[in-house]
Amino acid sequence: MKRVTGPGRRAGESVFKTAWRTVTGVEPVESFPYSAPREGVLGPEMVRSGCNICFNSCSTRVYRRGDRVVTITGNPDDPVTGGHLCPKSQFLMQMYYSEHRVLYPQRRVGKRGEGRFERVSWDEALDGIAEKLLRVRERYGSEALAVFTGSRSGLLGLDGTAQLFCQLWGTANHSGTNPFCGTAPDLAFLMTHGVEAGGSGNIFAEDDVWAGDLYIFLGDNMAETRPVNFGQLNERRLRRGARMVVLDPRRTATAQKADEWLPIRPGTDLAFALACLHHVFTHDLVEREFVASWVEGADRVKEFVLGRGYTPEWAEPITDIPAATIRRLAEEYARTPRAFILGNRGLSQHTNATQTFRALIMLAAVTGHYGKKGAGVLAITSAVPIQARAPADRVAPRRPAARRSPAGWIEAMVSGKPYPIRALIMTGNPLSLWPGQAALREGIEKQEVVAHIELFPSESSAWADYLLPAATGIEVGEINRYAEDRRIVWIEKVIEPPGECRPDIWIWIELGKRLGMKDVLKDEYKDPVKLWDETMREDPRFRGLSHARLKASPTGWLRWPIVSEDGPSAGTLFLEGSAYPGDPEGRRFPTPSGKLELWTPALEEQFRVYGLSALPEFYTEPEQLVPLPTLEFVTADPDEGPPSPFWDNRCYANVARIVADPPPVDRARYDMELITGRAGAMHFHSWTHWLWQAQEQCADLYAHLHPRRAAALGIETGDRVRVESPRGSIEAVAWVAPGIREHAVFVPLGWDERQPYHPWRTVNWLMPREQRDPISDQTNLKINL
Incomplete structure (x- = not known):
């Protein structure tokens, strides 16, 4: 890491450069300096809803005047939140009314990465995507399609219509963000007490x-x-x-x-x-x-x-x-x-x-x-354990996914191993948030069709062939991102989406029509209430979570499991003398033994598939400042690998062994621990970077380092610095402050090169795509040199 010079940055300039701005044509409460009088700010009509951004699962009150939202507040009837909200919920109006929204379907006219598009109709866009998908399937097979549904998509898209589409098409290469976030705790709890979340x-x-x-x-x-x-x-x-x-x-x-x-x-x-x-x-x-x-x-x-x-x-x-x-x-x-x-x-x-x-x-x-x-x-998870399922006679045969994590798809996109991936439909912002950014761009160049469904024209949009304008949150009707204590919040539709924006579920249904799926991806499921009630509550644990009950709940939520239509919202689970709700054998813990299972012969047999033991032998990442035991992979992403037993054999797995001596690392050149994570309460992944008020609070990509380390490098707060790993380099603004290990540097995720206020290269240019937990396929994003 070293100090560099750069345009528009002077030594000592604030790392948190503000972005004060007044937006024209909006209610005063949406604009700095927030001078609107309290009287009348709430608006005449209140709708109970929820925030669709993070895992806090806040219920909200949305105030509307005519067809426009004027204020979003917390729900004082919610005993968990107490009516409080964080900055992200309060910024939501800037998302719904942003001048940067993608409003119309577009088709690429320049080279991938240039971001040049022409406006087309929905029919032109969807017909073009469908035609190219059919060509890919004919040439490479149905598994050559990969579908990534990011956190913005909503769970009705991720686990509902997108899931049905992939089952009918015949690809197992479908994932949300969980392999980057929470597959490991999900598996750990599932192995131990028989339930995968909560x-x-x-x-x-x-x-x-x-x-x-x-x-x-x-x-x-x-x-x-x-x-x-x-x-x-x-x-x-x-x-x-x-x-x-x-x-x-x-x-x-x-x-x-x-x-x-x-x-x-x-x-x-x-x-x-x-x-x-x-x-x-x-x-x-x-x-x-x-x-x-x-x-x-x-x-x-x-x-x-x-x-x-x-x-x-x-x-x-x-x-x-x-x-x-x-x-x-x-x-x-x-x-x-x-x-x-x-x-x-x-x-x-x-x-x-x-x-x-x-x-x-x-x-x-x-x-x-x-x-x-x-x-x-x-521990929080990124997914509710629900999934829409197509009729058995309509589910197409599927080869196991190239890997559970989308980071493991990159090899298939680049080299065609273990089999080629040649079509990608994505939401969210993979070109900011996936590791291995250089290889990802190489892989996208080899795709025969790339479609991006999104709110804002991000770096990922610039690499797509088709850019499809999405609707989200209170423009649609949805369930929340999920809470660690199993609360499900219904996000009620309050306003119509702008321009020609459409919900993800609408897009998947319309694309499915063109590919012979209309008998399952029915028009009536464009109504999120019907989709939820009729396709996503087949798991007995969700029988009592109908839309009607969720909407009627004064708290704004219900807790699963609720195994009957009129059953009570669940409380603390696994208490002595209780049975897990819906367990047919009445077990306290729904495991084979009925107990917490720390080790069993069956678990040991499953772990051996990955080359490991169910007993937690210590190892860590290969890039540490001191040599420690690490993994050596016997089979890696180019290999087919064994089907993964913890994922019902739906994906190929990597096999590894623990070795005492890690591979050689140039610790003289790479002499700091690189850590990544969230920037703060105002940001969530990349989509909040399009909200001007979030940028007021945290504008530039920064590198936090300890004062003693900064002094040794001649770096001061506000300097533009280069952060380098064996995989590449990025630049950021130095923030020198205590509160971090002396030989560590923290660079947050979420930025990309095309954000409107403060574009920066993502830290994931520095992160490896190959370093993943063999069992959960969870990616190492927390320690590299």
């Missing part, structure tokens, strides 16, 4: 999550990623005197509120968990009665952890946390009656993600912090 079953309530006496956050900056939920939790824990400890390479907004911050080496949380387990086992801190009755495989885990010598002293040089501190925390956690572990992307975006979450779940299980109120393990 953490350990706890809920945000006074007698549950808010009743903890100790909260340990690992890689979870909840204060900025789910700020409303964090505010509610933190307010109550301060009132009650509960302790909060944060393990994170950065002193995040969450860490600033904590009683203790431990700057752990990124990618070594697994070592911390194993060392805590060792202390618990050797100091007789196991909750024996709970383990004897409700935990399978604890003795095998104990034998493994003690046999490997995973002591706090072993973990100290790996984690950079003193052994005495690890022992103290393990002791405190085990002896505290009500304690929570909270993990997020700082754990899941690693090659050891699944085993890290499993080790933390093991720690909770053997200490009895599971299956009760006031204790558990929380």
